[in-house]
Amino acid sequence: xxxxxxxxxxxxxxxxxxxxxxxxxxxxxxxxxxxxxxxxxxxxxxxxxxxxxxxxxxxxxxxxxxxxxxxxxxxxxxxxxxxxxxxxxxxxxxxxxxxxxxxxxxxxxxxxxxxxxxxxxxxxxxxxxxxxxxxxxxxxxxxxxxxxxxxxxxxxxxxxxxxxxxxxxxxxxxxxxxxxxxxxxxxxxxxxxxxxxxxxxxxxxxxxxxxxxxxxxxxxxxxxxxxxxxxxxxxxxxxxxxxxxxxxxxxxxxxxxxxxxxxxxxxxxxxxxxxxxxxxxxxxxxxxxxxxxxxxxxxxxxxxxxxxxxxxxxxxxxxxxxxxxxxxxxxxxxxxxxxxxxxxxxxxxxxxxxxxxxxxxxxxxxxxxxxxxxxxxxxxxxxxxxxxxxxxxxxxxxxxxxxxxxxxxxxxxxxxxxxxxxxxxxxxxxxxxxxxxxxxxxxxxxxxxxxxxxxxxxxxxxxxxxxxxxxx
Amino acid sequence: xxxxxxxxxxxxxxxxxxxxxxxxxxxxxxxxxxxxxxxxxxxxxxxxxxxxxxxxxxxxxxxxxxxxxxxxxxxxxxxxxxxxxxxxxxxxxxxxxxxxxxxxx
Numbered sequence: 001x002x003x004x005x006x007x008x009x010x011x012x013x014x015x016x017x018x019x020x021x022x023x024x025x026x027x028x029x030x031x032x033x034x035x036x037x038x039x040x041x042x043x044x045x046x047x048x049x050x051x052x053x054x055x056x057x058x059x060x061x062x063x064x065x066x067x068x069x070x071x072x073x074x075x076x077x078x079x080x081x082x083x084x085x086x087x088x089x090x091x092x093x094x095x096x097x098x099x100x101x102x103x104x105x106x107x108x109x110x111x112x113x114x115x116x117x118x119x120x121x122x123x124x125x126x127x128x129x130x131x132x133x134x135x136x137x138x139x140x141x142x143x144x145x146x147x148x149x150x151x152x153x154x155x156x157x158x159x160x161x162x163x164x165x166x167x168x169x170x171x172x173x174x175x176x177x178x179x180x181x182x183x184x185x186x187x188x189x190x191x192x193x194x195x196x197x198x199x200x201x202x203x204x205x206x207x208x209x210x211x212x213x214x215x216x217x218x219x220x221x222x223x224x225x226x227x228x229x230x231x232x233x234x235x236x237x238x239x240x241x242x243x244x245x246x247x248x249x250x251x252x253x254x255x256x257x258x259x260x261x262x263x264x265x266x267x268x269x270x271x272x273x274x275x276x277x278x279x280x281x282x283x284x285x286x287x288x289x290x291x292x293x294x295x296x297x298x299x300x301x302x303x304x305x306x307x308x309x310x311x312x313x314x315x316x317x318x319x320x321x322x323x324x325x326x327x328x329x330x331x332x333x334x335x336x337x338x339x340x341x342x343x344x345x346x347x348x349x350x351x352x353x354x355x356x357x358x359x360x361x362x363x364x365x366x367x368x369x370x371x372x373x374x375x376x377x378x379x380x381x382x383x384x385x386x387x388x389x390x391x392x393x394x395x396x397x398x399x400x401x402x403x404x405x406x407x408x409x410x411x412x413x414x415x416x417x418x419x420x421x422x423x424x425x426x427x428x429x430x431x432x433x434x435x436x437x438x439x440x441x442x443x444x445x446x447x448x449x450x451x452x453x454x455x456x457x458x459x460x461x462x463x464x465x466x467x468x469x470x471x472x
Numbered sequence: 473x474x475x476x477x478x479x480x481x482x483x484x485x486x487x488x489x490x491x492x493x494x495x496x497x498x499x500x501x502x503x504x505x506x507x508x509x510x511x512x513x514x515x516x517x518x519x520x521x522x523x524x525x526x527x528x529x530x531x532x533x534x535x536x537x538x539x540x541x542x543x544x545x546x547x548x549x550x551x552x553x554x555x556x557x558x559x560x561x562x563x564x565x566x567x568x569x570x571x572x573x574x575x576x577x
Contacts, residue, residue: 125538132545136552143556149563153572155556160506163549164497167513170542171490174520181529183538224575 008059008066011050011074012116018042019109026102033098036089039105040439047082050075058122062184065122069467073247073320074116079450080240080327081112086443087335088232091342093437096147104144107137108236115244119251124173124183127248128166131212135162138241142229154228161211161221169208175201185256194260202257206267212245215271215305216278219298223282226294231341234290235334238297243323246301250308250319254469261311268305269400275302276407283414289337289347292418293330296373299411300326303388306404310391317468318387321454321461325372325384328450332369335444336362343434349418354427359434363422365448370415372451375408380455387461482523489516503557503567507550514546 006013022039029035050071058065085105092101114133121127139162143155177183179198180191192198207218214222226234253264279299286292304326307318339362340355341347356363372381385408389401436444454460489512496509518539525535561567 125534125541128538129541129545132549136549139556140552143559146559147563150574152556152560152563153574156503156553156560156572157575159549159553159556160497160503160510163507163510163553164494164513166549167490167493167510167517170514170517171520173538174517174524177521177535177538178524178528183534228575 005057005059008055008057009064009120010054011046011071011078012113012120014046014049015109015113015116018046019106019113022102022106022109032101033093035102035105036092036439039102040085040089043078043082043085043105043109047075047078050078062122062186063126064117064120066120067467067469069316069320069469070120070251072464072467073119073244076320076324076327077112077115077119077240077244077247079324080243080331081108081236083327083331083335083443083447084108084232084236084240086439086446087235087331087338089439090437091230091232091338094342100144104141107141111135111137111141111236112240115240118248119244121248122185124176124185124188127252128170128173131169131248132166134241134244135166135212138233138237141233141236142225144233145230150228151230154225157221157228158225165208165211165218167208168204168211172201172204172206172208175204185252189256189258192257192259194263199260199263202260202264203267206264209245209249210271213242213249213301213304214298215301216274216298219275219279222298223291223294226297227288227291231290231334231338231347234294235331235338238294238334239327239330242297242301243327246304246319246323250316253308254311254316265309265311265395268309269397272302272305272309272400273403275299275305276404277302280407280410280414283411286414287348287350289341289349289352289418292349292414293333293337296411296415297330299407300330300373302407303385303404306392306397306400307388309397309400310395311470312391312394313465313468313470314387314394315391316470317461317465318384318391320464320468322384322388324460324464325380325451325454328447328454329369329372329379329381332365332444332447332451333373335440335447336366336369339434339436339440340431344431346431349421351431352418352421353425354430355422358430358432362434362436362444365444366422367419368448368451370419372455374412374415376412378455380451380453383455383461479523479527482519482527486516486519486523489513489519501569503560503569503572504554506569507553507557511546511550514542518542 054071056066111134114130118127118130121130139155139159142158143152145151180188182188210218276299279295283295307315372379375381375385393401493509493512497506500506521535521539557567
């Protein structure tokens with residue numbers, strides 16, 4: 001093996017180097033806040049290099065493989081993480097966070113490395129290592145604010161439930177190994193014909209993955225963790241972590257489990273209906289903005305399943321496209337919520353009353369984001385949902401699309417409740433005008449521009465469509 | 473000696489361990505005991521992998537390798553979990569799950 005082959009792992013290697021530089025820099029830099037521009041700059045370089053043309057191929061006897069589609073997925077995750085780092089800068093600059101500033105960015109990057117290895121994995125061992133590398137640091141991040149009880153509680157809930165879900169997933173993997181005799185994806189795909197034991201193994205596997213994507217009935221950890229964790233970690237969990245799990249599940253369903261496609265379509269049907277409906281109904285009654293966005297993101301995960309169920313090239317393309325747009329819309333919403341939370345400590349939707357009168361710019365971005373999440377035409381979210389529905393309809397799931405449309409309508413109601421609070425409800429004592437620091441400003445502008453551009457500029461979808469894969 | 477014991481003995485053992493672990497995870501109230509239940513689950517997986525490798529595919533080592541990595545990652549997971557639990561003990565003075573219920577819907 002020569003050195004050029006290692007460049008196949010360019011994304012991952014660069015991220016590891018970035019994380020190491022940040023940890024070392026913390027020792028030598030006296031003024032800790034200087035680490036923020038360093039981290040942002042290095043990550044921006046990463047992001048740009050990620051978009052340069054890259055080779056495809058396999059490494060380590062098939063354990064690691066890179067295709068054009070996995071590179072695209074990694075770039076999508078890079079964009080999300082970049083925006084999260086920008087948005088967390090203001091929070092990190094607070095004096096109580098100075099001593100752990102470099103660790104925050106380094107941990108964030110190391111989870112991203114895990115996700116990228118997971119997406120590129122060619123066998124179940126690499127997949128499992130990537131999955132755990134992506135999960136364990138997030139628990140440390142959720143428990144990051146050591147002085148707050150809620151943060152510690154969120155951390156312990158996250159690590160225990162994710163450890164249980166990994167255990168269930170591994171039990172399924174052990175049975176897959178026992179029945180097929182291999183852990184390599186291509187060998188398993190050939191031998192996986194859907195005998196009864198294999199079906200059981202697949203159910204265990206899917207239950208473990210459903211934990212990570214927080215599909216109903218495996219969602220109970222999500223709302224608590226999302227509420228207790230620091231808000232920047234919440235936005236990372238609900239966007240980048242979930243996106244990575246969705247990507248790898250799509251890849252595995254389409255390649256390894258392609259012979260039992262009729263079976264998993266039925267399972268996903270049930271999960272999709274449950275997830276959309278329960279997520280929406282719980283979102284209706286939430287008062288806290290983080291819990292509200294948590295349940296809204298559970299409901300959105302139900303919509304993503306529609307794209308997977310298409311089980312064709314359109315399906316995989318729409319899943320990636322939806323996640324890209326979901327990153328922009330959710331990070332816009334979280335960006336505004338982060339600013340409000342950091343400046344005034346307010347996290348209840350009632351307290352947003354009259355927000356438009358004092359902060360018109362921020363409330364417009366929030367409006368755009370919520371419209372996109374609800375799927376209202378001029379914004380990107382509409383196209384994303386429309387393509388997802390098209391993918392499900394192309395596989396003949398008309399009733400499912402019908403249920404999804406009803407759910408999209410219900411979701412419009414609660415998204416509009418927040419809009420109503422900001423724009424219409426009167427408040428004698430609204431949130432004071434917020435001064436936005438440069439990092440948050442860039443982060444919000446990136447997210448909001450992405451929101452509009454990915455929807456209106458059709459090349460984005462065409463590029464993803466060109467890389468898509470289906471079941472042969 | 474392992475030669476005298478058929479494969480299904482190992483599978484029954486690992487299945488029992490798995491479900492004892494799941495039961496313990498749900499029923500136990502102490503965070504450390506919950507962590508021990510998770511270790512039971514992970515070790516049942518290890519038994520499965522090693523037994524399948526030994527009995528069904530003795531000419532290769534994939535199952536054994538998987539086991540080594542599962543052990544290593546379980547250690548990492550436990551260390552982070554225990555760090556968080558210690559922090560909870562310092563904050564709340566208790567590691568009973570029923571006392572750690574500030575976040576509820």
